[in-house]
Amino acid sequence: MTPAFPDPHPTTSTIAEVAICEVGPRDGLQVEDQIIATEDKITFIERLANAGLDTVEATSFVSPKWVPQLADSAEVFAGVRHLKRVHLPVLVPNERGLDRALAAGVESIAVFVSATESFARNNLNTGWQEALAAAERVTSVAQTSGLHVRGYVSMCFGDPWEGRVPIDDVLSVARRLFAAGCSEVSLGDTIGVASAGHVRELLGRFTAEERTRLALHAHDTYGQALANVLAGLDSGIRIFDSAAGGLGGCPFAGSATGNLATEDLVWMLEGMGIRTGVELPSLVEASSWMADLLGRASPSSVVRALSA
Structure with missing residues (x-):
């Protein structure tokens, strides 16, 4: 049964619209102990696209040894290629993944x-400089392939x-990705330890032109994700x-909890009068369906409220 959706009472904003990159099918499902069936992953992506999300990160061409949850990446992508309206990026960890x-x-x-350095060693099994050089090589080959x-x-x-990360280190890495040819860089x-003040401090060190090509990727470990979006x-x-x-x-950082829920983000933005293009009832239904498959309630406040 579709729940009644109250009006979030939008106010006028000087920001007309924002872009949302939906990462649930990749970044979300990669950490699950339970293996989701290929056909269910395809259905999930289709439902997200039908809810109005323009960009849905479909999967990752990572080694099944490291992320068995995404071992069916080729099959999943083949199953969603018909969604021509939707941008369907995939994560590739190295040149083998790119191939x-x-x-x-x-x-x-x-x-x-x-x-x-510590996260690179624990996550990528290499130093961060070596990982960055590998990403630059992959980017170059990918661009050559269009x-x-x-x-x-x-x-x-x-x-x-390592604790708090020096801002200069973040600037250096992001700018090398831009220089390598990345059209967009997600921070x-x-x-999930960022605060609004830290976000402003970091972003303030980028140029205005760079900020037009930056995305923010928030986790809600300390309940600060929406404040950080603001x-x-x-x-x-x-x-x-x-x-x-x-x-x-994040499967390689034990303290990390879930990503910012798309429903919570949409509710806040639409309430501010900022267009997202997302049909919230359909999105909530898709998330509730996936939560049922996983056998647990969704941590999204909006999903819980509107499904009650």
Whole structure:
């Protein structure tokens, strides 16, 4: 039964619209102990697209040894290629992953690096400089093949081994990704320790032109994700990553909890008069359906409220 959706009483904003990068099918499902069936992943992506999300990160061409939850990446991508209206990027960790992605016919990829040495060693099994160089190589080959490339920088605010991350390190990594050819760079609060003040401080060090090409990737470990989005909006950010139903975390950083829930983000933005293009009832239904498959309630406040 579709719940009644109250009017969030939108107010007028000087910001007309923002872009949402939905990462639930990749960043969300990669951490689950339970393996979701390929056909259910395809259905999930279709439902997210039908809810009005223009960008849905479909999967990752990572080694099944490291992320068995996404071992069916080629099959999933083949099952969603018919969604021509939707941008369907995939994450590739290295040149082998890029080869597999190209064979599958992808048009858009994302590369992933860390702003800290400790996380690179624990997550990528290499130093962060080496990981960055590898991402630069992948980006170069991908561009030669006509692919759109997005960059992710993890641990932009805090690292479970190193603590607060120096802003200069984040700037250096993000700018190298821009120089390598990434059209967009997403700054990740991987363990969810950022505060609004820290977000403003970091973003304020980028140029105005750079901020038009930055995205903010928030986790809600300390309940600060929406406050950090507001700080991002105030700083000129117009692209935000989120996951339907608050899925996700990070399999290589034990303290990380779920991503910012797309429903919570949409509710806040639409209430501010900022267009997202997302049909919230359909999105809530898709997230509730996935929560049922996973056998637990969604952590999204909006999903819980509107499904009650």
